[in-house]
Amino acid sequence: MKLVTASEMRELDRRTIQDLGVPSLVLMENAGRGTYQVIRREFPHLAGPVAVLAGRGNNGGDGFVVARYLANAGIPVMVFLLAARDQVQGDARVNFQILQGMGVEVAEVITEAHLNHLCQHLTQARLVVDALLGTGLNSPVRGLMAQTINRLNQLAVPRVSVDIPSGLSADTGKPLGVCVEAQVTVTYGFPKLGQILPPGRDLVGRLWLVDISIPPALAQALKTELAEVGEMRGLLPHRPRESHKGTYGHLVVVAGSEGKTGAAVLAAEGGLRTGAGLVTAAVPAGLNDILEVKLTEAMTLPLPEAQGVRALGAAASGPLKEFLAGKTAVALGPGLGTHPETQELVRALVRECPLPLVIDADGVNALAGHLEVLHHAPGPRILTPHPGEMARLLGVSPRDIQDRRLEVARETALAHGIYLILKGAQTVVAGPQGHVSVNPSGNPALASGGTGDVLTGLVGGYLAQRLSPWDAARLGVYLHGLAADYLVANFGPHGHAAGDLLQIFPELLAEFTQEHFPPTEEEACLRLVIS
Incomplete structure (x- = not known):
């Protein structure tokens, strides 16, 4: 599913x-009819009264259509302009x-006294339709409009936003x-980036998409998308009856140092859980x-250490390269440590x-200040930094990364010819041709040490099974987040560790392969995007 900016939506x-x-x-x-249909679905027992707050532009026009359908259904409605x-x-x-012409009551709100009257009415309303400001807004909300929004947010009445929450x-x-x-929120044509990225995702509530007759083909050239369950399910490697372990590839996990053996274990087991035929931990x-x-x-491959430390040394290069012959993919970096010999080994492998x-x-940290090694790499490279690692990689602050997550991921992937997984709330996957996929799955259960190592194993496992780097990255990220969603849905939000993702992975995949999972809601021209 394509994600659009405000300017892209205007052009469509x-x-x-x-x-x-x-x-x-x-x-x-x-747009208005679809919004009305969502309202009846979300609030099946709605009897009114309903207050429609409308601006003077097209967003307000959508609200007027909603008000007409409500009035035609016999639901008391009043419009505040x-x-x-x-x-x-x-x-x-x-x-x-x-x-x-229908006799629907309309009241202007252009003074403080009008606003006070509106607020009195809102305390009696059973639903408010927000049709004040649309996607074209590009400056701070001020004056009476800002006061109205502030007052509205203080009330307990449910709020349905037309296209996007005003402001x-x-x-x-x-x-x-x-x-x-x-x-x-009921949005039109295509979801907007700001409805998926934090904090917008929490501000839109349940996000519905309405088909308003904009042909999808018009958006075909756009390069930003939202990962969808149907497409992700289709990426799972097929497992024919006559297959064997050699069919599903051999992943080598180069990982671990003193105090960080758990990272190597989690990554190796992550690869196994994807269905990779063989996994070897090179340690x-x-x-x-x-x-x-x-x-x-998983098997192990003991390799020479740096002098005086239990971390991979320069002498590991020869036997490791020899061992990699005939293998299908490598996961590099979990728990490796930052010894200079280890870092040089990483750069040589890359x-x-x-x-x-x-x-x-x-593995990512070893590339800080040495990004040139990526430019002539003989095979695909997927980097999986969190914002702190990304900041070190580019020599900027974490805030610089977080303020421009999509742009930074896209620019870095393009500049260095790599695939990039920028982890965080709504993880971003970027490709070397400028494509970006935003992942909708996941929750704070992933805010725990070791979950990134599991992700590395998942992506490596799908690479080993010969998925393309783009597909392996998107599928690994999606299922990683979905596993966290599954944990929270079944066991609550507290008490989870990284290994729990691995324990429930077979059960998750069994349900994921069924068409009904995760539960979706759609009919005709309506589709639930974010629940």
Whole structure:
């Protein structure tokens, strides 16, 4: 599913209207009708009264259509217009005049006294429809509009936002001064970036998508998407009856140092849980006995250590390269440590290994100041930094990363010809051709040490099974987050550790392969995007 910015959505609207000849009034009618249908679905026992708060633009016009459908259904509705009547123009005015002809009560809210009257009415309302400001907003909300939104957020009445919560940036997901905190948002055509990125995701509530007759083909060239369950399910490797362990590849996990054997274990077991045929943990020789005990299904490869420490040394390069011949993928970095010899080994592997590599943690740290080794790598490279590691990699602050997550991921992947998994709330996957996928799954259960090592193993396992780097990254990230969602849904939000993701993974996959999981809601032109 494509994700769009405000300007991209305007262009899609324009092309639909001007190039295809779909009247703009038809788009507004479809939007308003779809919103009404969502309201009846979300609030099946709604009897009113309903207050529709409308601005003077097209967002208000959508609200006028919603008000008409409510009135036609016999539900008491009143419209509060935060503008003078003569300021309503274009398609919005057409629908405003229809409302007036029907006798629907409309009150202007242009003074403090009007606002006080509105707030008195809102205390009696059973539902508020927010149709004040749309996706074109690009400056802070001020004055009476800001006061109205603040007062609305203080009330206990449910709020349904038309297209986007008023005041929320459609591009960044950040409030422009102040924004409506919605329980339900009904958006049109395509989801907006700001509805998926934090904090916007929490401010939209349940996000519904309405088809308003904009052809999907018009958005085909757009390069930002939202990972969807149907597509992700289709990426799972097929397992024919006549297959064997060699069919599903051999993952080598280069990981571990003193105090960090758990990282190697979690990554190796993550690879196994994906269905990789064979997994070998390549570890410092002094830690091999520990790994032999902790790992049952995975094999181990003891390698030479750096002088005086239990961490991989420069002498590991030769035997490791020899061992990698004939293997299918490498996971590099979990718990490796930062010894200079280890870091040089990492850079040599990144520079010379022809296999697909997923690089995490200390593997990413070893590349800080040495990104040139990526430019001529003989095989695909997937980096999986969290914001702190990404900041070290680029020599900036974590805030610089968090403020521009999508842009930073896209720019870095393009500049260095790599695949990038920028972890965090709504993990971003970027590819070397400029494509970006935003992941909707996951929750704070992943805010625990070791969960990133599990992710590295999952992505490596799917690489070993010969999925493309783009598909392996997206599928691994999606299932990693979905496993956390599954844990919280079944056991609550507290008390989870990284290993729990691995324990429930077979059960999760069994349900994931069924068409009904995770539960989805859609009908005709309506679709629930975020629940």
